[in-house]
Amino acid sequence: MITITPPFDPRVDLGRGLVLANPIGVASGTFGFGFEAEALVGITHLGAIFSKGTTAVAREGNHPPRIAETAAGMLNSIGLQNPGVEVVARDYAARWAQWPVPVLVNVAGADISEYVAIVQHLDGVSGVSGVELNISCPNIAHGLDFATEPGAAARCVAAVRAVTTLPLVVKLSPNVTDIAEVARAVADAGADAVSAVNTYLGMKMALHARRPVLPGLGVGGLSGPAIKPLALAAVAKVRRAVGIPVIGIGGIATTADALEFLVAGADAVQVGTANFNNPQASREIVEGCLAYAEQHHLQRFTDLRWQEQDHPGSREPSLDVD
Numbered sequence: 371m372i373t374i375t376p377p378f379d380p381r382v383d384l385g386r387g388l389v390l391a392n393p394i395g396v397a398s399g400t401f402g403f404g405f406e407a408e409a410l411v412g413i414t415h416l417g418a419i420f421s422k423g424t425t426a427v428a429r430e431g432n433h434p435p436r437i438a439e440t441a442a443g444m445l446n447s448i449g450l451q452n453p454g455v456e457v458v459a460r461d462y463a464a465r466w467a468q469w470p471v472p473v474l475v476n477v478a479g480a481d482i483s484e485y486v487a488i489v490q491h492l493d494g495v496s497g498v499s500g501v502e503l504n505i506s507c508p509n510i511a512h513g514l515d516f517a518t519e520p521g522a523a524a525r526c527v528a529a530v531r532a533v534t535t536l537p538l539v540v541k542l543s544p545n546v547t548d549i550a551e552v553a554r555a556v557a558d559a560g561a562d563a564v565s566a567v568n569t570y571l572g573m574k575m576a577l578h579a580r581r582p583v584l585p586g587l588g589v590g591g592l593s594g595p596a597i598k599p600l601a602l603a604a605v606a607k608v609r610r611a612v613g614i615p616v617i618g619i620g621g622i623a624t625t626a627d628a629l630e631f632l633v634a635g636a637d638a639v640q641v642g643t644a645n646f647n648n649p650q651a652s653r654e655i656v657e658g659c660l661a662y663a664e665q666h667h668l669q670r671f672t673d674l675r676w677q678e679q680d681h682p683g684s685r686e687p688s689l690d691v692d
């Protein structure tokens with residue numbers, strides 16, 4: 371049982387009326403559309419659910435094998451398997467409308483017109499609390515990659531913004547030269563919040579066969595504890611770049627991991643790969659974060675935020691770390 375003692379307020383305002391009960395969500399692709407988890411572990415503890423990536427028409431995804439274990443992580447090449455927006459908007463959303471937890475639909479398109487069409491379909495649908503634009507899925511042929519070019523990312527976000535009043539979270543790719551530049555571009559184009567990060571491009575070789583384990587080009591998205599330090603650095607950089615809420619993602623498996631992202635400047639976080647190893651991870655993290663807040667007499671989770679001016683010499687961030 372989670373108790374909250376005033377004046378502590380764990381809520382997070384993502385804009386346009388979307389207020390999460392706490393900062394812990396579950397990441398796209400690691401929680402399906404929420405239905406299995408609802409039966410298995412429950413969902414009412416969560417601040418938000420981010421659905422599996424949804425496209426205009428149903429997709430079967432890539433040929434297997436689609437996942438591979440790596441040191442402290444995993445590679446996936448699922449390829450956006452989903453039933454298409456019509457089923458999501460008609461059948462799934464009707465069930466979400468009964469839930470006390472907001473569901474944001476993760477949206478993926480092959481071009482701007484597909485993003486716009488999907489979001490138009492979701493706009494005004496009861497049970498859909500917002501959208502998370504995945505402009506950076508590494509796992510579909512020809513790479514759906516608006517996220518690597520700030521101008522293209524901004525055009526996609528502006529086009530979607532024009533057709534919906536839903537809260538709009540834009541999910542950033544870490545596979546870019548400067549994530550801050552893309553974050554600024556999508557914030558200026560009308561994103562209400564950004565989430566960071568999606569998976570890092572990676573490979574695994576099957577030495578016995580002298581080829582990659584994953585099919586096609588052999589490339590997949592790396593996730594799990596292996597990426598946490600990289601994701602933290604990306605979140606800290608995005609925090610400095612934009613004023614809108616930042617949702618931190620990458621290797622969060624414990625309460626301490628989630629708190630580290632809040633220190634780095636995240637307003638909320640998503641638990642991803644950890645849901646596979648430990649289906650109770652998100653519940654443990656919510657309870658752990660609330661207990662930490664009570665022990666440390668926080669009023670808001672943003673009290674944890676790293677204030678760079680407290681650390682002389684840290685105001686000019688440098689990448690010369692060697």
Ligand SMILES: Cc1cc2nc3c(=O)[nH]c(=O)nc-3n(C[C@H](O)[C@H](O)[C@H](O)COP(=O)(O)O)c2cc1C
Pocket residue numbers: 397398399400422423424446448450476504507541567568569592593594595597619620621622640641642643644
């Ligand atoms: C199996 C799998 C499927 C995923 N599918 C999606 C997806 O459909 N859309 C998306 O934006 N991110 C997807 N992701 C990325 C996660 O949402 C998350 O950004 C990433 O895994 C990093 O977080 P983690 O290390 O906590 O897993 C997927 C990740 C995994 C492991």
